[in-house]
Amino acid sequence: MADNQFTLAGGFRPALFGQNIMNLSTKTNRLLASGILTPDPVLAARLSEAGEDIVTLPYTNDLEGDPQVLDDLHDIEVNGLTTGTQRVFRMRQAQAFGYTDISQILSVSDPRDAIAQRFAAYWNRVDQQTLLAILQGIFANTDIATAKLFDDSSNTFNAKGFLATIGLLGDIQDQTFNKIAVNSSVYSEMKSLNMLDQTAKPSDAVTPFGTYQGMTIVVDDDIPLDKTSGVATSYIFGNGAIGYSTAPFGQSVEVERESKKQGGRTNIINRRTLGMHVLGTSVAKTFAPVGQTPVTSDLAAGSTWESVIDPRNIKVVAYKAKVEDMFIPGKQAAPKP
Numbered sequence: 224m225a226d227n228q229f230t231l232a233g234g235f236r237p238a239l240f241g242q243n244i245m246n247l248s249t250k251t252n253r254l255l256a257s258g259i260l261t262p263d264p265v266l267a268a269r270l271s272e273a274g275e276d277i278v279t280l281p282y283t284n285d286l287e288g289d290p291q292v293l294d295d296l297h298d299i300e301v302n303g304l305t306t307g308t309q310r311v312f313r314m315r316q317a318q319a320f321g322y323t324d325i326s327q328i329l330s331v332s333d334p335r336d337a338i339a340q341r342f343a344a345y346w347n348r349v350d351q352q353t354l355l356a357i358l359q360g361i362f363a364n365t366d367i368a369t370a371k372l373f374d375d376s377s378n379t380f381n382a383k384g385f386l387a388t389i390g391l392l393g394d395i396q397d398q399t400f401n402k403i404a405v406n407s408s409v410y411s412e413m414k415s416l417n418m419l420d421q422t423a424k425p426s427d428a429v430t431p432f433g434t435y436q437g438m439t440i441v442v443d444d445d446i447p448l449d450k451t452s453g454v455a456t457s458y459i460f461g462n463g464a465i466g467y468s469t470a471p472f473g474q475s476v477e478v479e480r481e482s483k484k485q486g487g488r489t490n491i492i493n494r495r496t497l498g499m500h501v502l503g504t505s506v507a508k509t510f511a512p513v514g515q516t517p518v519t520s521d522l523a524a525g526s527t528w529e530s531v532i533d534p535r536n537i538k539v540v541a542y543k544a545k546v547e548d549m550f551i552p553g554k555q556a557a558p559k560p
Contacts (some may be wrong), residue, residue: 254351257441259402266498270313272469276516277506278498280309282465284514308530310506313419313517314353314497315472318345321479330422338491346469346495354465355445358458361504362541363525370534372541376454380412380544385435388459388542392535399461399538404441406448406506409455411550413440450554453545461538463502470496487533503537504528 256261269278284305291299293457320342324336361367362499373388392399403495413419413435420434433439438459447456472494479490507529514519521527548554 226234237412248268251440254354254404254445255445257402257404257439259404259441259460260350260354260465260467260499261463263468263498266466266500267470269311270468270496270498274408276315276512277310277510278313280390280500282307282309284532296351309500309502309504309531310508311466311500312348312517312522312532313498315494316349316493316497317472317492318342319479319492321488321490322490323485325530327483327489335489335491342491342493347492348497350444350467350497351443352519353497353522354378355447356519357499357501357538358541359447360525361501361528363523364528364530367504367528367530367534367537368525368541369407371537371539372543375454375542378544380409380416380455380457380542380546382416382418384542384544385418385457388457388540389436391540392461392538394508397508399456400459400540401462402441402460403435404443404446404458404460406446406455406457406546407442407444408448408546408550408552409446409457410442412546414510415550436458448551450551453548453551453554455546456544457542457544459468459540459542464538466498466502468498472496476509482555501537503530503532503534503538505531 232503265280266278269280272278284307286302286304288302291297293299320338322338326334362372371391373384373391375384375387377385391465418435419440420437446458449455475494477492477494479492481488483488505528507527510521510527
């Protein structure tokens with residue numbers, strides 16, 4: 224990775240610009256802020272333990288079986304609990320940003336403060352990219368997609384398709400889902416179809432709307448949209464669908480001083496461990512990372528994942544459908560004859 228130091232050439236000179244305004248990322252991180260990720264205390268405890276980069280989380284199955292006949296001819300048989308395990312990646316990650324002494328002296332805004340203020344937001348963006356890569360991967364798995372994906376890519380997004388997607392959970396659908404994550408193009412399509420919960424017609428309104436069928440809508444343009452085909456992927460989540468935790472790794476925050484480098488340079492290094500998984504899925508036993516620790520391309524591959532429980536209990540489903548060109552930024556609808 225190339226050095227990401229802040230130099231004088233990369234900053235503003237006071238003589239040229241009176242006030243240096245921080246250029247914040249346009250990414251909203253609404254997927255994270257919505258609460259789709261659920262803190263997992265069991266995973267948190269495992270992240271700091273010694274061991275391999277795949278940790279094992281146990282789960283206990285529900286009680287099952289037909290009732291026994293009660294009489295004085297037979298003993299009552301005692302059944303045991305059945306359990307299973309989910310394999311979860313423990314991802315080791317690091318990032319470093321630096322600044323030169325000259326840039327710090329001659330720039331209006333202090334690069335040290337800029338880095339310190341934005342590091343947390345940087346990791347939020349990484350978490351969101353990680354979540355979307357994992358979702359891409361599990362829905363690329365044939366067994367999971369068969370049970371959890373409603374692919375209607377040949378047709379335009381519509382309310383029936385959305386309801387068919389929710390219906391993938393069968394008789395527990397109404398008690399499970401509470402959040403919908405869509406690209407802004409899909410959100411515009413939903414408003415045009417008057418799909419949003421509101422007393423006034425959404426198509427007549429300008430302000431944002433919050434729910435559909437009582438489920439909170441999360442809008443974020445990191446959610447997949449193929450601008451060529453117009454096919455968008457939308458996700459519907461239930462409570463506790465995604466387990467999440469982070470932990471410091473080694474000397475998690477380090478300030479490094481390089482006195483001879485570029486006339487004097489200071490680097491801020493951050494290290495951490497990340498765990499994130501869709502409950503009910505597991506890292507496939509056949510998975511073998513290319514490097515020492517999993518990377519994004521590993522997460523996005525269908526062969527990385529497998530389902531370890533009744534697929535209905537995986538509390539996330541996906542809906543793929545076309546969005547009309549008029550709702551896709553930068554793509555003009557074909558003129559009607």
